[in-house]
Amino acid sequence: MLNWQLTLAVSGGAVVGLGVFLMVRELLPASPALGPALRRLHQPPTVVRPSASAARSPEWLTGxxxxxxxxxxxxxxxxxxxxQYALSVLLSALIGVATPTLAGAFLAMMxxxxxxxxxxxxSLGAGFLFALVAxxxxxxxxxxxxxxxRLAVCAYLDLVALQLSAAxxxxxxxxxxxxxxxGWVFERIREALRIAQMxxxxxxxxxxxLADKIGIPELGDVGAIMRSSGSEGAQVHDTLRSRADALRDQIRTDDLAKAEAVTSKLDIPGSLLVFVLLGFVVYPFLARL
Structure with a gap:
């Protein structure tokens, strides 16, 4: 019986160790291959550009x-x-499934x-919970x-307006x-402009x-404004500045809403503290009854 428990514990530890190794291996940045990168740059716009990591992924992971x-x-x-998302979720679920099993084997050995x-x-509950956390x-x-x-787009709008004012x-x-x-935001913008040029x-x-792909409509507004620059001229400069100011106001409003939500959550422990103090005050009178 002891040998079976030891074997189960060693097997579970090996599974967890393998999962941690694969997770660390996927998270470490890898040097991209030059050939697939050049092919992605020269593909027609109607073709979806697969990444190098996706090309190396096995079929079961794609499924x-x-x-x-x-x-x-x-x-x-x-x-x-x-x-990569599927791999992280599956590995997290695997670790969640293995953790109660190892705990049960350890308790059985004790x-x-x-x-x-x-x-x-x-194991089922921990696997679902770990996958949800991932x-x-x-x-x-x-x-x-x-x-x-969004904050970087605000600065980009002002910078484009300054460049337009410089003729x-x-x-x-x-x-x-x-x-x-x-920064990584401007690197993504430079990459998009480089692809458009090539x-x-x-x-x-x-x-x-790019704005539709990553879900940032504010970046699409830059292109929409610049599309009309050939006919409107100086009005584009004012439009860019006004759009940057409106975006800053929107970000400020969102930050205030988040701060108010956090402040409202702090009212709950404050109310509980009042009830605790009230219990300390009322308890001596109740104890004398």
Missing amino acids: AARWLRPPHRQLALIGQTPE GVGLPFVVPVLG HQAVVQKADRAREEF HGPVQSLERAAEVCD QMHSPWEELRD
Whole structure:
């Protein structure tokens, strides 16, 4: 009996160790291959550009990604593929399933017997919980990235307006404004403009496609405004500035709403503290009755 328990514990530990190794291996950045990167740049606009990691993914992982229905816009925003999302969710669920099993085996080795249904239900519940936590981590990371992207778009609008006021053309203004700042947001914008230049597309169409792909409509507004720059001239400068101011007001309003929501949550422990103090005051009188 002891050998069976030891074998179960060793097998569960090996499964957990393998899952952790695969997760770390997927999270570590890998150097992209030059050939697939060049082919993605020269593909026609109607063809979907697959990533290098997606091309290396096995078929079962691709099928699992379709079955899990990943949030494509959130994944495109944070630079992950559906296959990476599916792998993280499946590994998290596997760790959740293995944890109660290992705990049950350890308790059995210590002489504490548990009904068979307890580790089974615990494994199913922990697997679902761990998978849900992995999904929520992706969603929260995408929400933070979206807020950062919107703030960067505000600065990009002002920079494009300054470039237009310096008598630069629409396309040159978009490119020069993207080269001013660093960061992953401006890197994504520069990449979109670079693809538009290599494929001989209009940059505002490429910005609109990027905005639709990652779910940032504010970036699409930049392309929509710059599309009319050839006919309206100086009015585009004022439109860009007014759109930047409106976006800042919207971000400020959203931040105030989030702060009020957090403040309202703090009222609950404050109310509970009042009841606790009231209990300390009333208890001596009740004890004398």
